[in-house]
Amino acid sequence: MPRKPKKHSHSLRHRLVTFSPFARSKAMATRNRGATKVIEKPKLQNKDLATSSFNGFKNNGKDKTQQSGSSASSDDEEFEGDVQADFVFFDPKPSDFHGVKVLLQTYLDNLQWDLSGFVDLILGQPTVGTVVKIENDEDDAVYSVVSALNLGRYKDSKCVLELKDYLLKVCRDMDVKGKLKSLVGEHVQDVGLLVSQRVVNLPPQLLPPLYNGLFDEVEWATEDEPTEELQSSFRFKFYLIISKIYKHKSADQNGGTVKNGEETLIYNRPEDEIFFMLSSWSFSFPSHAQQVTANELKNYRPMGLVMVVEASKISSFRKQLHSLIDE
Amino acid sequence: MATRLQYENNCEIGVFSKLTNAYCLVAIGGSENFYSTFEAELADVIPVVKTSIAGTRIIGRMCAGNKKGLLLPHNTTDQELQHLRNSLPDSVVVQRIEERLSALGNCISCNDHVALTHPDLDKETEELIADVLGVEVFRQTVAGNILVGSYCTFSNIGGLVHPHTSIEDLDELSTLLQVPLVAGTVNRGSDVIAAGLTVNDWTAFCGSDTTATELSVIESVFKLREAKPSALVDEMRKSLIDTYV
Numbered sequence: 001m002p003r004k005p006k007k008h009s010h011s012l013r014h015r016l017v018t019f020s021p022f023a024r025s026k027a028m029a030t031r032n033r034g035a036t037k038v039i040e041k042p043k044l045q046n047k048d049l050a051t052s053s054f055n056g057f058k059n060n061g062k063d064k065t066q067q068s069g070s071s072a073s074s075d076d077e078e079f080e081g082d083v084q085a086d087f088v089f090f091d092p093k094p095s096d097f098h099g100v101k102v103l104l105q106t107y108l109d110n111l112q113w114d115l116s117g118f119v120d121l122i123l124g125q126p127t128v129g130t131v132v133k134i135e136n137d138e139d140d141a142v143y144s145v146v147s148a149l150n151l152g153r154y155k156d157s158k159c160v161l162e163l164k165d166y167l168l169k170v171c172r173d174m175d176v177k178g179k180l181k182s183l184v185g186e187h188v189q190d191v192g193l194l195v196s197q198r199v200v201n202l203p204p205q206l207l208p209p210l211y212n213g214l215f216d217e218v219e220w221a222t223e224d225e226p227t228e229e230l231q232s233s234f235r236f237k238f239y240l241i242i243s244k245i246y247k248h249k250s251a252d253q254n255g256g257t258v259k260n261g262e263e264t265l266i267y268n269r270p271e272d273e274i275f276f277m278l279s280s281w282s283f284s285f286p287s288h289a290q291q292v293t294a295n296e297l298k299n300y301r302p303m304g305l306v307m308v309v310e311a312s313k314i315s316s317f318r319k320q321l322h323s324l325i326d327e
Numbered sequence: 328m329a330t331r332l333q334y335e336n337n338c339e340i341g342v343f344s345k346l347t348n349a350y351c352l353v354a355i356g357g358s359e360n361f362y363s364t365f366e367a368e369l370a371d372v373i374p375v376v377k378t379s380i381a382g383t384r385i386i387g388r389m390c391a392g393n394k395k396g397l398l399l400p401h402n403t404t405d406q407e408l409q410h411l412r413n414s415l416p417d418s419v420v421v422q423r424i425e426e427r428l429s430a431l432g433n434c435i436s437c438n439d440h441v442a443l444t445h446p447d448l449d450k451e452t453e454e455l456i457a458d459v460l461g462v463e464v465f466r467q468t469v470a471g472n473i474l475v476g477s478y479c480t481f482s483n484i485g486g487l488v489h490p491h492t493s494i495e496d497l498d499e500l501s502t503l504l505q506v507p508l509v510a511g512t513v514n515r516g517s518d519v520i521a522a523g524l525t526v527n528d529w530t531a532f533c534g535s536d537t538t539a540t541e542l543s544v545i546e547s548v549f550k551l552r553e554a555k556p557s558a559l560v561d562e563m564r565k566s567l568i569d570t571y572v
Contacts, residue, residue, distance in 0.1 A: 097515060105336060112358065115336050116515075116536050 086135040087206055089213060091126040092147065099142025100131065103197040107242065108166050109304055110289040118159035122147045122195065127225065128217045128234065130210060132198070144198030144206070146214050150233040151240070152189030163193075167242075167306060170285040179281055183238065183308065192218070192236035192311075196243075196269075204270060208322050211271065215314055239309045241275055244268050244287065246300035266300060274320045275307055282307035329531040329546050332364045338514045338534025339522040341480070345387045345432070346525040346532065348439065348483075349394035350415050351375045354384040368530055376414040380407060381429075387525065391435035391442075391476065396420040396459035400429035422459045426452045433476040436521065438483045441504050443467045443475045465503050470496065479508075480521045482528050485548040487511050487520050509548040513537055 092100070101119045122129055122145065129147030133140065154160045164184045171177045183191055196211075221234040246266040267273045276282060287302040309317070334343045334357045343354040344365065351369055353362050355377050365375045380389040381402040391398045396419055399408065403423050412421045426449055428434050434445035435456060442462040444453065457464050469478040470489040478489040479500075486508045488500065501508045513523035514534040524533045526549055533545060546552055 098517065110335065112333065112336055112360075116338075 087132055087143070087203075088135050089210070090131045090133060092123045092129045092131045092145070093126060094123050095140075096123060096131050096142055096145075099140070100145045103142060103145055103199070104195075106244075106289050107195075107197065108163065109170075109287050111162075111166055113162040113166070114157075114159040117157060118163070121149055121154055121157065121159065125149070128214070128221050130213055130217075132202070132206065132210065144196075144202050144210065146194075146196045146210055148192040148194055148214060148218055148234075148236065148239070150189070150236070151184065151191045151193055153230075153233045155188055170304065171283050171306070172285060173283040176281055176283045179308075180283075180306075183240070187238070189233070190235075190237035192234075192239050194239045194241045196241075196271075198269075204325050207271060208318070208325055211321060212318060215318065236311045238280075239311060239314070241272075241307045241309065243272050243275075243305050243307075245272065245284065245303050245305045246297055247284065247303045249299050249301055262299065266297070270324055271317075271321055272305070272307075274317055274324065275309055276305070278313040278317055278320075279307040279309050329533055329542055329549075329551055330364060330368060331533055331535040331537055331542070332361065333535045334361050338536045339519075340387075340532055340534050341520075341522045341525045342385050342387045344525050344532065345390060345392065346527050346530075347373075347393050348527045349373055349419055350392075350397075352386055352390070352411075353377050354386050355379050356384050365532070368532075374414060374416065376411065378407060378410060378414075386432075388430050388432035388477075388522070391431040391437060391456075391460075392419075393437050393439045393460050393462065394419070395439065395461040396422060398431055398435070398456065398459060399423045400431055401425050402429055420459050422455065424452060424455050431476070432521070433474045436476045436479050436481065437462055438481050438504075438506070440483065441465065443469070443479065443500075443504075445473050445475060447473070467500065467503070469500070477519050477521050480524055480526055481506055481508070482526050482549055484528055484550050485509070487513070487524065487545060487548060489518050489520065491518070507548060509544060511541060511544045511548075513541055513545070515541075 090096075097116075097119055100122060101115060104115060104119060107115070107118075125147060130145070131142055132144035133142060149160075151160060151164075167180060167184065168177070171180055218234050218236065222231050225231045225234065245268060248262060248264050267276070282305060284303045284305045287304050289302075332340055334340050334354070337343075340361075343357060343361070345352040346365075350373050351365055353365055353375060356379075362375070362377060369375055378386060380386045380399060382404065383389065389400055389403075397411065397415065399411070399422065401423060408421065408423055415421060424431075428445060428448060434448060436443045437456075437460055440462055442456055442460060442464045444456065444464055444466050446466045446468065448466070453464050453466075456462065467475055469475050470492040472478045472489060480487050481504055483506065485506050486500075486504060488497065488508055488510050490510050490512050492500075492510045497508055497510060511520075512518055513520055515536040515538055517523050517534075517536075523537065524531060524545065526532070526545075529551070531545055531549055531551055533542065537545075
């Protein structure tokens, strides 16, 4: 599907990728309606989640109904217009296997690795991690998954070993390589792999509650997990993030600057920009997976980006993400 | 024996390959591993041909065939058609057909004697299937799904169908097809059988997510544990009783 650089549209119209028959029928039935609601189901009985406030969480409800009249006509030339969708957050469970696997297909570029094992690790951790679905969806499709995996806890599993080898292999930056080696070597118990994948057009309003939920769960896990070992496994000092960006083709030659006022780097996901600014170190590597390139991206090369963010910076990340999405 | 494999991290190998008793088609573009797994099993017995259909890699879903023939959709290019005609044995009739429903692999499921087809297929197509593939054609649905080619797979020995097929449907299909059928899943609970599994009379290939239970069901219904190349099996068939359930 053609990809466009994200524009911050103030009307916040968000079209769902309608790849399931249910979503398509919803789109047909609800043209011209614009509100998307976020409902957070109570995930931990003993924690006080403000579910009532989320029930009323309509995205700029008033603004949207005023604007939807005018935006409806401009939407007609696009294929489906606005879609009414109620997103629900769930704990990962084994039946989500296929949906999560599809989202993680290109996680390590085009490497053949034990992806199924990796998905099993995520699904085997219901206390930390979230899966986003649509309410009453007969297809039960997964629209997004986030999780934090302690690399030390799973260091003996095949998928984590392959992941470490891959990262060490693609890291071409010699000064960073040493840091990476020590991170996945002696400090592996303190590292949380932050996995976050979603469908392309997932409304960004979901991101703050999604990430807040994840980091809250990590905190609760340090107290709630049954054994001391598990509790300490969630006391991350570092988060390791693997994501994708687009780098301008002439960026390297001109010493990091680009003419025409074009951006040097384009981030696929808005939170990656914040993570990058807060990161202790990072490296990028050329990506080989087949991608459909939109016309606007023809001057850009797809790259993978690996970043490490200290856990202490997370509260700053949460604030910045909130202000970024709410603007 | 059933072999588990992947195509570029994807377990839907029935999408990227087509296996019959006389030849095997494999999609181009995957790693050499995919191709060589098929070669290792089949090289001495039948040709393994790398190809694309209509420029795509989803060849398993675009074409339908058995040992007597191969049907290709209208959007197959001339070069692909010629390549297939050259690479396949002369006994196999390769035919490109004009059918609106171009994903023939999803619409037609067949073995060397019977074919099940999508209920909306053209009459001419039905006749071509009977002609080119030398089979008896039945318009059917499987568990209420019209894409019979996707939701069931059968060889001359047995068959696997969508897990929600009722007992009555199972009996009816079994009578039509004259082979024992079992309702089951492949690739860890996926109900799109033909996407995850490709089978002939003596061997099967399925996605690497297939669990040990699913694999044992496959090996038992397709009788793969004591399998031999189909020439011998064909001889046996004539002496077998009329109805299996």
